[in-house]
Structure formats: structure tokens, C-alpha cells
Amino acid sequence: MQRTATLFLLVLLIASQGNAALAQAKDLLVITVNVDGTCAASRVHVPCREIGTKLRQAGVPLNTRVRLHFDKTVVYEILAATLESVRDAGLDLKLGYVIVEKQ
Numbered sequence: 544m545q546r547t548a549t550l551f552l553l554v555l556l557i558a559s560q561g562n563a564a565l566a567q568a569k570d571l572l573v574i575t576v577n578v579d580g581t582c583a584a585s586r587v588h589v590p591c592r593e594i595g596t597k598l599r600q601a602g603v604p605l606n607t608r609v610r611l612h613f614d615k616t617v618v619y620e621i622l623a624a625t626l627e628s629v630r631d632a633g634l635d636l637k638l639g640y641v642i643v644e645k646q
Contacts, residue, residue, distance in 0.1 A: 545615060572584055574612065582594040608635050612614075
């Protein structure tokens with residue numbers, strides 16, 4: 544009985560460690576895009592055209608999921624520069640859709 548209980552606890556410990564590793568593999572990073580053309584994320588605040596490179600230099604892993612947060616007053620050129628920088632750095636950015644409230 545003692546051996547079975549010990550084996551069960553060992554299997555449970557190994558299984559819980561495996562799930563923790565899988566959960567950590569896809570961290571989420573939110574990049575805030577500002578109207579002035581700067582981006583901030585993970586203690587990095589730089590022009591948006593440099594955000595991808597700077598995040599990689601700061602040690603952000605390639606498999607980190609990226610989400611953009613921006614105000615509706617941010618112009619297209621700033622968002623395009625941000626997307627290009629993140630893509631060129633190899634970070635995992637999934638494009639979805641933008642919800643805009645009616646005025």
C-alpha cells in the first residue's frame with residue numbers, strides 16, 4: 544500500500560510539472576501603442592518601429608504571444624510600423640479583428 548501511494552504521488556508530481564511547462568510556453572505580452580508613435584511593453588518604451596528588436600534584446604522568447612493595445616486615435620502608420628517590427632523580430636502575433644464602438 545505504501546509503495547502504491549508513493550508511486551501515485553510521484554506520477555502526480557511529474558504530471559503537474561509537465562502541465563506547468565506547457566502553460567509557460569505561451570506567455571502573453573501586451574504592447575501598448577501610443578498616439579505619439581512610441582510603444583511600451585515589458586519595461587521597454589521605444590519608438591514603435593523598434594519595439595520588436597528591443598523586446599528580443601530584452602530576452603522575450605519567440606514563442607511569446609503578442610497582443611496590441613491601442614486607442615482608436617492611433618494612426619494607421621504607427622500600427623503598421625508596430626506590426627512590421629513585431630513580425631520582423633519573429634514574435635508570435637496573431638491578427639484578429641478590431642472592435643470599434645459606434646460614435
